[in-house]
Amino acid sequence: MGMNALLPLIIALSTLGRVEPAQPIVLESALGQAMHIAAGDTVQLRLPGATLSHAYVVSGFYSPPPDPAGISRTSRQAWMTLPDLEQFSSRDDRVSRVVLSLTPGANEDSLLDALNATELGFRAYRAADVARQSSQTFVVISNFHKAISFLSILTGAAFLAAIVLLQVQELRRSLGVLRVIGISKRRIYTVVIGETVLLANVGAAAGVGIAVLVSRFVNSYYRSYFSTNLLFSSIEGWHVILAFGIASTVGVVLGSLATTYLFKSDINEVLGR
């Protein structure tokens, strides 16, 4: 059974001859790259402040799975067998956690109840519960993003409303002529709303395009910044549908309001009589 060495370790490349057979250790790839350590090298590990060090042979490297919760972690990880870690740290019979893999079809709930009923000084959790608890921070950040998105939509809608009003006022004269020659209000409504919806959707298309580019940049920048493979930003199909849906809705609402505002004008005044 392997154990993650959470203790702070001081690692130095060893050039000394080995006195006793060194135990194997697996290092995080980033640590190997930073310290130019290759598989088969011997490293000396010691606890901070300690004078004695232990020799370990690097048997391999591994990259930790992408974990948003550990993104700001600056320390590096090493894996060794539990007995080796116990010997190294002089602490026996201690583990941080034990994970269980159930046989297919096993009743997870009853096992959980049975384990927690033992009162052996631990608490058993489902993997999903642990994931939900540890992702609470990201739920909060997601709520923050939603609030900012709502403000962006409000700004965009107000921006569009101002432009549509400008456009409609510019068209007052020609719309007045259209009404005089018998074009129905319904048709004028349809044209103005269609134009507003088109304008909003062109904006949405440009926005989605910019979002795709920004998303790529964000992923590339933060992956490099945090040295991780995590996906920081993704544009999914429903985001695009939502963007066009909101744009169309805002377009219809603002187009209707603007046309209603326009029809309140006196036709003779519109035609300058």
Next chain:
Amino acid sequence: MMARVAFRNVMRHRMRTMFTVIALSIAVALLADMLMLSRGMEKTFYRVLASVGYEVRVCPRGTLPFTTDAVLDESGPVVTAMNRDERIERTLSVLGTTLHVDSLPLFALGVEGERQSLYRVIAGRDVASPNEIVLNKNAALAFHTTIGDSLQLRRDASSAVLAFSSTRSMIVTGVIDIPFDLPNQRTAILPLKTVQEIRDQPGAVSFVVAKLKGGEESFAPLDEQKAVAASLAAKFPDLSVYSMDELLSALQRQLAYFKQFALILSTISLLVTFLLVAVVLTIGVGERRGEIAALRSMGFRRRSIQSMILSESALLLAMSAVFGSVLGWFLAGYLDHILTQSPSLPEGYRFFIPAWREILMAIALSGAAGIIAATLPAISAARIDIPKTLHEEVV
């Protein structure tokens, strides 16, 4: 004169002005909030560090205080070196660990040092002997204890197997307040040696902090902090030594996302302000070409026309500044409420701290963006071909 004309022009299209001001107000509010976000975290970190009051921190290599379970196994040489340094007034050694009272975990801090400023005793008195303990309000409430009661502490959670494991009886002598406590966290302060004995780690500490001479009311000068930190780092290359600025930047690195988010959103807010003013004024000038040509033919100078357009922009921005400031102030509280729902945040931690400095800065930046955006339509209005425009507009 031109300002009055500009005011009438803006008020002539109230609906349009209203929507423009709404959009600009949100942009100003967002900019102000992002400036607050950027500064709020710095202010909070500084406030927490200032309340603790120590300038130099020595931690296990690559760690920050309380971010890992890592400890300095042999803290004696560090404390001795600090005590020998004449620039250091006092030190405080801290060992943080989780202990248990029955099955309830308790975050215990073992401390050793004179005139500590890590916590404040709000009732009773501080610990003075090895078997004394002070609790924060959460712990006192959870364990139903008052001053003078005794508390049985265990290293591990109680269980059938560990029923015979040793417990340590402690007397509660006071209730404390710790500035960086987590909400709902049960915290206790004990003598350092007691915690080391319970953990069976004599000499171990989580970190050692030092207060420099000459800065009793505030912090010692940064240069002196750096010099002390550098000399300790040279003596103990296996450890991480932080002066105040190094600690602040290390803490801020962990929240770099928010800083960058604030920068990006601030830029977008300014861009929106620029585009909005430019588009609204450009279309407005196009709509009023005849009117502008008439004014020019009546003898109004180009400069007057330019100042009229710039005044219109300034007026829109001034209205937006008023609404945006109010919106930004309240929005900061709302956004802060969302972010502070995050678990594991110290009590009193703020992301957004409403401040006039940031509001004024947002108004100044938005104003500058708006005036720059108005320059092009203003120049275009001033250069209108008078005969041609009058001919087109009238005929």
